[in-house]
Amino acid sequence: MTKVRITQVKSGIGYPKNQKATLKALGLRKMHASREVEVNPQIEGMIRTVQHLLKIENL
Helix, strand or coil, X not given: CCEEEEEECCCCCCCCHHHHHHHXXXXXXXXXXXXXXXXXXXXXXXXXXXXXXXXXXXX
């Protein structure tokens, strides 16, 4: 499976509760926090839900 680095570049303030929960589930608690994750269908859907708040880099 491929790995990607996701970085939160925009705040979740002012967005729906489900998007805030998705950020938390991805392990992103603060602005500019990064995390490397293995891409699977569940993670891919979570990333797609909040892609406007993230920067995604392939590793």
